Amino acid sequence: MHPLEAFYEKKLICVYCSKPFTSLRVRSRFSIPYQVDSDFCPHYRAGNYNPHFYYVNVCPECGFAFSEEFSDQFSKGTKEVIGVQITGQWAKRDFGKVRDIQQALESYKLAILAGSLKREKNAVLAGLCLRLAWLYRTENNTDQETRFMGLALKAYEESYLHSDFTGTSMSEINVLFMLGELSRRLGQYKKAITYFAKVIEHKEGKDEQKIITRAREQWRIAVEENRQGTM
Structure with missing residues (x-):
């Protein structure tokens, strides 16, 4: 049983069909991670709940x-495509209750499909792929974690190339850091070193000192990993 006070209902309006529905959110005092990885993946102990299970509506x-x-x-024509490929195939289900890991994983895959068909910003799609990789990490599913980290890296690269992160929660420095850290985790050390260097040298770095410090730490790790890989 899950304590009901750990959750609250959020009223939502569907972006596509405009119908109202509700979805759960985790109260902040029940979602305190005991550890956060270098790519910001949080880990929770029993009795706490992962809010990323409920990130997707x-x-x-x-x-x-x-x-x-x-x-x-x-974009023009996307609603019609979504109508055929998503709504036309949909068997009504309710994701608005407490979710298990399988429902959380499915919600992200549905959102990645919807966002791709909608032609959502690459920065938004990258965030979905990254969070899905995190969920697979908590399940120790290395193959799927690696797969979705790779998709997140590709989407962040497109986002950086076209600056489509503007208007999202990501700054250019954030995007560059994620490019460096995902490249490092995927064993692309030279690419990681280049991206971390761009963070460290960024003209707006004085405004984001915490991530600059983190980038310096990860740059040193990537340099050492690259050295060991070439020995």
Whole structure:
């Protein structure tokens, strides 16, 4: 049993079909991580709840899944494609209750599909892939973790190339750091070193000292890992 006071209901409106529904959120005092990895993946002990299980909202009526970072604008023709590939295939289900790991994983895959068909910003898609990789890490599923870290890296690279992170929760320095850390975790050490150096030398670095310090630490680790890999 889950203590009901750990959760609260959030009222939402579907971005796609405009129908109202509710989804759970975890109260902050019940979601305190005991450890946070270098790519910001949080880990929770029993009695605490992972808020990333509830990051994605899934409309029970039409099946469209989205995070709060999704825009409410749809490119021409995308609604019709979503209608065929998502809503037309949807068997009504309710993701608005307490989720287990399988429902959390499924919610992210639904959102990645929806965001891709909607042509959502690469920065938003990267965030979904990254969080999905985190969930697989907590399940010790290395193959799927690696797969979705790779997809997150690719999406962040596109985001950086086209500066489409503007208007999202990510700054350019944040994107560059994630590019460095994901490259490092995927064994692409030279690429990681280059991205971390861009963070350290960034003209706006004085405004984000914590991530600059973290980038210096990860740069040193990447340099050492690269040296060991070439010995």
